[in-house]
């Protein structure tokens with residue numbers, strides 16, 4: 001869920017241009033300037049990947065590009081940090097999730 005309107009005591013929210021992209025095969029709306037992580041959270045997606053060894057779920061942890069818990073695949077390139085990568089028109093994002101065994 002995105003904040004649609006700011007409180008009257010706060011500055012007006014200025015968004016970038018609306019764009020479209022794909023997340024796990026679904027068409028999603030976003031705004032220029034948002035990060036991939038922001039868009040995924042706005043879409044209600046909290047688990048962005050599972051660990052290789054134990055298949056444990058991971059999500060945003062540091063939010064500044066340090067911990068690598070938010071890795072996703074972007075336009076076929078794996079292990080892109082969602083928290084520091086801005087979205088672009090037509091981007092194809094796949095979460096690196098898998099079912100537990």
Ligand code: FES
Nearest residue numbers: 063065067068083
């Ligand atoms: S949340 Fe830590 S690198 Fe993205």
